[in-house]
Amino acid sequence: MTTTDTPVSVLGLGLMGQALAAAFLRAGHPTTVWNRTAAKAGDLVADGARLAPSAGAAIAAGPLTIVCVTDYPAVRELLGASDVELSGRTVINLTSGDSAQARETAHWAEKRGARYLDGAIMAVPPAIGTADALILHSGPRADFEAHEATLAALGTVTHLGEDHGLASLYDVAGLAMMWSVLNAWLQGTAMLRTAGVDAVTYAPFARQLAMGVADWLPGYAEQVDAGSFPAEVSALETDARAMTHLIEEAEALGVNAELPRLFKVMADRAIAAGHGGEQYPVLIEEFSRPGKE
Structure with a gap:
């Protein structure tokens, strides 16, 4: 078969599932879809998709099935149905969840004869099918490579490693980054x-600053991995004094200061532990232990 001859099945037709199926159709793949509410398949069927009468029938339609539903219990319910035969099929689960669920579901699926990859979608539905859509995969590399050309219809695909939990971990790490930037x-x-000063006026300055901070990450990452934090730019105790200024200014303006207070609490703990003369990434020690109530 040529790349575009590879049949694909998509289970789950929420906004993201519909976008996945549509991308496969645009790339020329014979695409079978299934959803509990069959009406959601209307536009896809009009564009050439085949609507399967059951999840089992959809899985049987081809060697590769993409699952994108509400949660991992729903994944197991679908794949565990009496009419589902997983032996010899490759299942790629793009449902959001945590790393423990990913590993447990991988074990559950592999016991039933499936080749299983877990994944995470780092994109909004309109971006699917473009290079801006980053799709993460984890699990056996051979299974990823066998379908990499087909999966490329969805966007920029990457394999993170053999550990099935890695895609979920990268996903939540990315969310931490996203929300931290937006909250700041x-x-x-x-x-x-x-x-x-309105938000539109401030946004270009904020964007420039965020990009500048992003440029620090490779060097800071080397310090984290080496466990050595020489103050090449600024010592943590200097940063902590600036945090105090931020808190005081916010309070004086009548603006919520909970977020900068959290920064300061963590910095103060690190300083009390003797790290005041080291560089900011030394706070990895605070982030690496359970939070305090």
């Missing part, structure tokens, strides 16, 4: 609005 921007926006 909102904090600054709230403060500047008290002086009549």
